Amino acid sequence: MEFFPTLNPNVRRSCAIIWFWVSLLLLLQNSRGVLSASNYLIGLGSYDITGPAADVNMMGYANMEQIASGVHFRLRARAFIVAEPQGNRVVFVNLDACMASQLVTIKVLERLKARYGNLYTEKNVAISGIHTHAGPGGYLQYIVYIVTSLGFVRQSFDVIVDGIEQSIIQAHENLRPGSIFVNKGEILDAGVNRSPSAYLNNPAAERSKYKYDVDKEMTLLKFVDDEWGPVGSFNWFATHGTSMSRTNSLISGDNKGAAARFMEDWFDQNGVQSTYSNKSEANEIPRRVSNIIPIVHANHHELLELAASFQSSSGKPATRFLSVARRVRSALRLSDKPRFVSAFCQSNCGDVSPNVLGAFCIDTGLPCDFNHSTCGGKNELCYGRGPGYPDEFESTRIIGDRQFRKAVDLFNKASEELKGKVDYRHTYLDFSKLEVTLSTQGGGSEIFKTCPAAMGFAFAAGTTDGPGAFDFMQGDDQGNPFWRLVRNLLKAPNKEQIDCQHPKPILLDTGEMKEPYDWAPSILPIQILRIGQLVILSVPGEFTTMAGRRLRDAVKTVLTSGGHGEFNSVHVVIAGLTNTYSQYVTTIEEYEMQRYEGASTLFGPHTLSAYIQEFKKLATALISGQSIEPGPQPPDLLDKQISLLTPVVIDMAPPGVKFGDVSTDVPKNSTFKRGDMVTVVFWSACPRNDLMTEGTFSLVEILHGKDSWVPAYDDDDFCLRFKWSRPSKLSARSQATIEWRIPKSAAPGVYRIQHFGASKGLMGSILHFTGSSSAFVVA
Numbered sequence: 001m002e003f004f005p006t007l008n009p010n011v012r013r014s015c016a017i018i019w020f021w022v023s024l025l026l027l028l029q030n031s032r033g034v035l036s037a038s039n040y041l042i043g044l045g046s047y048d049i050t051g052p053a054a055d056v057n058m059m060g061y062a063n064m065e066q067i068a069s070g071v072h073f074r075l076r077a078r079a080f081i082v083a084e085p086q087g088n089r090v091v092f093v094n095l096d097a098c099m100a101s102q103l104v105t106i107k108v109l110e111r112l113k114a115r116y117g118n119l120y121t122e123k124n125v126a127i128s129g130i131h132t133h134a135g136p137g138g139y140l141q142y143i144v145y146i147v148t149s150l151g152f153v154r155q156s157f158d159v160i161v162d163g164i165e166q167s168i169i170q171a172h173e174n175l176r177p178g179s180i181f182v183n184k185g186e187i188l189d190a191g192v193n194r195s196p197s198a199y200l201n202n203p204a205a206e207r208s209k210y211k212y213d214v215d216k217e218m219t220l221l222k223f224v225d226d227e228w229g230p231v232g233s234f235n236w237f238a239t240h241g242t243s244m245s246r247t248n249s250l251i252s253g254d255n256k257g258a259a260a261r262f263m264e265d266w267f268d269q270n271g272v273q274s275t276y277s278n279k280s281e282a283n284e285i286p287r288r289v290s291n292i293i294p295i296v297h298a299n300h301h302e303l304l305e306l307a308a309s310f311q312s313s314s315g316k317p318a319t320r321f322l323s324v325a326r327r328v329r330s331a332l333r334l335s336d337k338p339r340f341v342s343a344f345c346q347s348n349c350g351d352v353s354p355n356v357l358g359a360f361c362i363d364t365g366l367p368c369d370f371n372h373s374t375c376g377g378k379n380e381l382c383y384g385r386g387p388g389y390p391d392e393f394e395s396t397r398i399i400g401d402r403q404f405r406k407a408v409d410l411f412n413k414a415s416e417e418l419k420g421k422v423d424y425r426h427t428y429l430d431f432s433k434l435e436v437t438l439s440t441q442g443g444g445s446e447i448f449k450t451c452p453a454a455m456g457f458a459f460a461a462g463t464t465d466g467p468g469a470f471d472f473m474q475g476d477d478q479g480n481p482f483w484r485l486v487r488n489l490l491k492a493p494n495k496e497q498i499d500c501q502h503p504k505p506i507l508l509d510t511g512e513m514k515e516p517y518d519w520a521p522s523i524l525p526i527q528i529l530r531i532g533q534l535v536i537l538s539v540p541g542e543f544t545t546m547a548g549r550r551l552r553d554a555v556k557t558v559l560t561s562g563g564h565g566e567f568n569s570v571h572v573v574i575a576g577l578t579n580t581y582s583q584y585v586t587t588i589e590e591y592e593m594q595r596y597e598g599a600s601t602l603f604g605p606h607t608l609s610a611y612i613q614e615f616k617k618l619a620t621a622l623i624s625g626q627s628i629e630p631g632p633q634p635p636d637l638l639d640k641q642i643s644l645l646t647p648v649v650i651d652m653a654p655p656g657v658k659f660g661d662v663s664t665d666v667p668k669n670s671t672f673k674r675g676d677m678v679t680v681v682f683w684s685a686c687p688r689n690d691l692m693t694e695g696t697f698s699l700v701e702i703l704h705g706k707d708s709w710v711p712a713y714d715d716d717d718f719c720l721r722f723k724w725s726r727p728s729k730l731s732a733r734s735q736a737t738i739e740w741r742i743p744k745s746a747a748p749g750v751y752r753i754q755h756f757g758a759s760k761g762l763m764g765s766i767l768h769f770t771g772s773s774s775a776f777v778v779a
Contacts, residue, residue, distance in 0.1 A: 039419050039532070042223050044232040045170025046342040048694045049096065049163030050074040050715075051136030051156040053251055053687040054724050055645065057149040059140075060133025061099040061246040061466040064148050068136050070687075070723040070737075071697060072244070072252035072393070074206050074715045075135055077160070078166040078343040078674035078767035080223065080234060081175060082531050088422040089155065090529045091125040091171070092536065092575070093164050094343035096253040096260075098241070099129035100540070102521060102580035103141035106165045106636050118749040120168065126529055126538045127164060128578040131346050132241035133417040133466070134252035138645070140581060141637040143519040144455075144510050152641035159691055172284045174338050178231070181222040181414035182534055182571055188708060189218055190255075190402045191239035191708060193545065194353035194384060194464050197371045197475070198593040200584070214238065214352045214545045218403070219573045220410040221418075221534070225338060231413050232341040233263070234329060236573045237403060238349040238545070242465035243386050243396040245650035250721060255354055256344040258400030258718055263342035263407055303777045304669055305337040306748045310775035315540065315660020315683065318770040323695030330694075342373065344403055346576045349547025350541075350584050350597050353539050354399040355384030359464035372475045373595075379473050382463040397718060417531035420566055425618040426529045427629035431512055431582070431603045432522040434610045448606045452511030453520035453582070454493065456599030457483065463596045474595040479505035501604050513600065516642065520602060521527060523634040524612065525579045528555075528618045534571045535559065537615060538578040543585045544597055548574050548609050550587065554612045558619040567623070580634070586610060612758065651759040652732040658687055659759045660771030663735055666753075671777040674742050678753065680706040684736035685759035687724055689766050698722040698738040704751035712751070717745045743776055750775050 048072065058066040075096035083089030088244065101432035105127050110119040138146050138153025139160055146152055165665045193199050193213040200207070207213075220235035241254035243458045312496060331654040359368040359382050363373035368375055368382035375381035386395025432452040437445050457479045471480070483519075493501075493509040510520035527538035537555060552572045559567040591598040591605045601607050621628045653659055664681035672678055687697065696714040719741045726734040738753050753773040758766050 042178035043174035047166035059137030067386035099577035183414035255399035315658035349543035357385035420532035449603035453602035458599035690758035
């Protein structure tokens with residue numbers, strides 16, 4: 001259709017130009033209207049960070065005998081980015097790892113700078129650990145944290161750095177207009193105080209302000225894409241990642257990693273249907289195909305006949321790509337929608353245990369001593385019990401499920417929208433010699449100092465989540481002559497250090513131990529991230545319940561004072577174990593009791609006061625718009641790292657056996673019920689040859705039709721366990737045992753179990769392989 005048909009060509013051309021510019025202005029105006037509907041750009045990402053599943057010591061319990069030998073479920077880095085369309089942005093990464101590492105943070109920031117310039121720096125990037133004690137160690141740079149892993153483990157380090165970078169890249173590439181909602185609620189049965197005698201030493205007036213001796217509140221963010229709807233959630237809740245015990249050898253994200261997997265699967269199965277109004281989207285097949293593929297067969301006899309036609313396959317060569325492609329949640333099978341990402345982040349968990357039944361003596365079954373957590377004077381007999389006791393896997397599931405259910409409730413009911421600036425402040429501080437100004441009773445002030453790092457005798461006693469050995473005891477403020485003698489062989493503290501750390505009796509003077517390089521950190525980062533009325537305090541350690549309360553209250557007071565109305569309804573959360581790790585932070589009253597947490601408060605009795613003082617400075621700078629001095633840079637000790645972990649030399653199978661061959665198959669013509677355990681053993685090779693990043697070692701497949709095998713469960717599933725073993729430490733032979741506890745939600749049908757692995761030849765070549773069990777029936 002032609003406009004202005006009666007006008008001469010010149011007039012028509014002029015009118016067409018005017019019409020073009022009017023249309024363009026209208027389009028731009030409409031575009032601004034769309035953008036203004038969202039306060040922020042949001043993007044989320046997730047990537048595999050599962051480390052070596054063999055030979056490497058687990059990080060957390062400092063138990064030399066806790067060596068990885070398989071996978072309970074895989075670990076991930078989950079990230080969100082929130083940006084003002086034309087302004088500031090912040091990044092938060094949650095790791096299924098024991099804690100953040102200064103060296104990891106340094107190397108991630110170097111990669112981000114190479115890729116994005118100054119868009120992402122130490123100022124606006126936070127990297128936080130969930131505090132699982134079931135992940136491979138060796139990725140921190142200070143000696144005291146890598147002694148039990150026989151030094152630095154490059155494989156552990158690299159996979160975490162790679163995964164963080166990839167999760168941030170995904171989040172960056174997913175940045176789109178969206179909204180963020182915040183919600184809060186209590187979980188009453190997911191944490192108890194494991195050092196109640198220390199908590200009770202806090203002032204009675206202060207304790208009376210709180211109903212519980214641990215924080216019960218979860219704070220959740222709901223991320224909603226303007227086009228796709230909900231795309232993720234992050235929440236903060238305080239409870240230790242110690243549902244899995246100090247004897248567990250399977251890589252696991254513990255209760256918080258489990259909760260994240262439960263929620264991501266919940267959304268894929270249910271959330272989509274309740275979120276999208278479009279019927280075709282609601283009926284789309286979720287990634288949990290085993291729950292929705294209809295298996296229609298006439299009777300059980302026909303299923304058995306069908307299963308009998310699929311005998312175990314001998315091991316055969318494969319490509320690494322096959323392990324990735326066959327994953328249930330493989331990115332290769334995702335639609336163009338953003339992946340739903342859910343993270344369960346850590347907070348002030350210092351004295352909070354998930355072992356909610358209490359601590360009992362394993363010899364008598366009686367409760368442990370209240371003040372010292374001992375049994376007949378021995379701390380190694382006192383253990384906390386989780387809700388699934390004596391099954392640690394069940395305890396992990398239950399505590400994860402309790403967090404997951406509360407998160408779903410908060411997610412579905414979230415209505416308070418975050419609005420306002422995106423901002424941040426960050427600085428490095430030398431905690432070995434900070435001056436702290438404290439008020440005195442007479443209205444004046446007095447200056448105190450923090451100390452070089454040191455660990456007390458009660459540190460070696462461990463906790464009720466994982467007791468130590470020998471004759472150490474929580475609550476020990478004296479020490480003993482024998483261990484002082486041992487200590488002095490390493491480094492005897494001087495009088496100034498002893499006085500500074502008092503009443504802590506020093507077992508390890510780590511802050512002054514420098515050979516062959518630093519044993520403990522001294523320069524630490526502190527950071528505030530702001531997203532509207534949400535403020536995140538990034539702390540490089542484990543704050544106890546009351547220490548965290550004091551810090552939050554101090555920052556909140558600064559933010560709400562001085563007529564800053566934008567902070568009247570501010571939400572302040574603590575992100576624990578963030579950017580680096582420096583153990584515990586207690587109140588001064590808890591420090592006096594010298595239980596495990598006080599003995600592990602590295603920088604002396606005034607550590608918490610130093611944090612409060614310096615965070616108040618950051619908060620003041622945040623509300624005034626002032627910049628903050630960057631502070632001294634922490635060291636990069638990568639070139640000084642020492643590793644004593646022996647490499648994989650060669651893998652071998654018995655004569656006439658191929659890698660991937662089945663050693664122990666399912667019984668012939670077998671039928672299993674939901675709740676049964678299916679076990680298959682394969683001839684395998686060391687999992688350190690290939691971490692199977694974004695892939696899987698184990699896979700359960702379901703038969704669709706008469707000849708199509710569909711992935712149903714893999715390494716990411718709570719019900720499937722991959723266990724690796726060798727007959728002796730120096731043996732080149734090994735086996736993989738795959739155990740599948742058939743879930744109640746499993747569809748009836750014909751199944752088989754498949755194993756993926758990689759072997760190392762004499763010349764160092766890596767060959768990937770796979771093998772499958774005989775088929776069996778689930779009725």
